[in-house]
Amino acid sequence: MPAWTFDDAMVGSTIQHERARTIGADEHVWLAWVTNNASDLHGNADAAARMEFGRPVVLGALVAAIVIGLAEPAEWPAEEVAKYWPKGWRTIRLSKAVLPGDTVRAVSRILAATPLASGEGGLVRRLIVGRTQAGTEVARVEEERAVPARARVTGSGGTKDC
Secondary structure, eight states: OOSOOGGGOOTTOEEEEEEEEEOOTTHHHHHHHHTTOOOHHHHOHHHHTTSTTSSOOOOHHHHHHHHHHHTOOOOOOGGGTGGGOOOEEEEEEEOSOOOTTOEEEEEEEEEEEEEOTTSSEEEEEEEEEEEETTOOEEEEEEEEEEEEOGGGOOSOOSOOOO
């Protein structure tokens, strides 16, 4: 299922997000530098080689962003996005290191789903779990956001690539 809607958000169910994302060796270094995170662990391969993982570790902010992006629901028509802005992230927990070359996947567990009175969709509270290709859990994000009803999604072929 490339995109999901409020109709798919049944409390207690899980949504297996089909896409995955391999994190390249250079892109996490770029984000570390852009965000002024000068830690040798992220951007200095020589120094990182002498640390616990023997090489640079992917910046946690990038891991969280990718996991959230992989789990995005269907898009609302552009003119309605501001009307149903996401409520936000409640928690973000990073549990294990992600290394360049790791592939990350996401699964959402639906915790609550409240329909909007308009019938255009609803508010969904969910737990997004990110795992590597080896099945290691690396991130948990609890989020509440507005999600469109299937009938409100016009021409959406799913979410956009990162």
